[in-house]
Amino acid sequence: MASNPDILCIGSVLWDVIGRSASHMRQGSDVPGRITRLPGGVALNIAMTLARFGLHPALLSAVGRDAEGDELVASCAQLGLDTTHLYRSDDLPTDRYMAVEGANGLIAAIADAHSLEAAGSKILRPLTSGPLGSTDAPYDGPVALDGNLTLRLLTEIAESPAFAAARLYVAPASPGKAERLSPFVSHTRGQLFLNLEEANLLCQARHTTSEAAAEALLNRGAARVLVTNGPNAACDGSAAGLVTGQPPEVLVTRVTGAGDTFMAAHIAAELRGEDRATALDTALQAAAHYVSGDTSL
Template identity: 30%
Template sequence: MTEQTKKQQLLELIRSNPFISQQDLAVQLGLSRSAVAGHIAGLIRERKLLGRAYVLPAERERRPVACVGAANLDRKLRSTGPLTLRTSNPASAVESFGGVARNIAENLARLGTQVALLTAIGNDSSGAALLAHAESLGIDTRGALRFEDAASGTYTAVLDQDGDMVVALADMALYDRVDAAFVASRQAQLASAALVVADLNLPLATVDALVQEVRRGGMELVLVAVSEPKMARLPRDLRGAGLLILNAGELGARVGRTLAREAEIEAAMREVQAQGVRDLVVTRGADGVMLTTPGDVKRLAAPDAQVVDVTGAGDAFAAAVCWSLLQAPAEREDAGGSALELACRRGLALSKLTLGAAETVYPGIGPQTLADVI
């Protein structure tokens, strides 16, 4: 490959993603970072590049939601009868696209929101399919990291005959390589977002860098827990985070004790709130949700739902909450109650729809799905 060809390929990559880092360019072109820097300097001298990309403020409703975290290939194995451990069980199997950040991004895109997905994929057919599917929904994937020497993430869930999860196995070592430098390299995209949503598949240092970034830049950040073990990835200092969404077990992992009663959950919510996050929402399955309000903790009942498959219901809840919080302030006031309470009602409504579908993301979602939920 000639030097001129390399420079032309580099220019095309920058044209398609003005926010791409030199490290990402090096990986995609098979060059050293210093070689990329040299080519960029040459393009600037030739006036083919005029400097780094900048983002101007835009109307809030026209700015995207930046979803940061996992995008996986999901495998769901559902037993066709009662499960017997330590032996073979007859089951049906399906594959779909998953990952907390990706699921939230797809829900938001189907609800009519502009979305950017900041994730990582490997050099394999799964990663290419993940990005192609996201792009078909209008999701901006230009900020995704691509690793040539790694496989894309996978998540395998074993469900019983009623659709309830028995165990899940996640191969997500890929995301341990999404470091704090990634946050710095995507600063322009984060700064231009109407809302930043991050899951805890990211390493502790990366989540901490996101919290610090939004604290400096004044962006709105929603953190979404993914499991009790990964609560260790939540920074101790949460100043700057607007909302933390998690379940009671994950909340217990954060405070270091079992939470058996509502009063214990409420006390733990206040304890975590004192660590800097503005609000918390604790999901409790069929028992509904608990959410912080100024000076109080509110309880909302879950609507009755026919459960076909629980996978993706929590991500649908988080997506609906984020969608609702982006709506016009006048709508929130007209609906009565707090903006977060309305958001949680919408979250419960979309979660119910998702529970009743075999798909990870309810296929019937559209821009008007949640408009009548007040």
């Protein structure tokens, strides 16, 4: 494990419990399928994909000192992730996420990230009081951040001098948490990764295209936004203008984690020096491989 990580991933690190069925489902459906438990959470999903691209991510999150937490930390280490800076709590249980997916997509999901929210700013201690940085000597590398943190903590990050030199990449974690990213819009900080529903919630509108949503967020103060729209065109918007890309057509076999894969692939592409159009295409290709069930990168 590299002593100095290439990127920090801050947010949810938990167990994903996913039930998948090849059948179309509706409310009340009871169908055969498969149930899996895998390491997950937005920050962890991003870190795992970054590691597959050859980067060395470090995790900042809250994980319980319970049996599930010990197993999760061991799994992360085996995946090549730096777990040195995790906040391990004696009182808080390891968080979990549960989702049900059918042939017609995500049916329902529940994210139990209460321990991450309860830990609050304790997970940021390596950045505010060393060894990774401090308010006097802020961390100046890339940081992937997810919206499973509380609005209060996200506001603190958007305003804190400890993050003033960091290159922030921010995702909302789910549509229900999209509005938590408003501090990054109002403070014109960070690069936001959103799907169209999340973008519309954040800009309080009903745009039908990624381009329109991206432009609206830029007008509200966002520094840079990447908006995806399922099989339709995605958009990268900044003061330099709008860049669009079309996702490849694939057979969708899973959806949970697709946005995290898109974000991680885009970060890795830009860190390699790819231009905006190429990085957007790289990320769309990676997400398409993921939802088709192909994890090769």
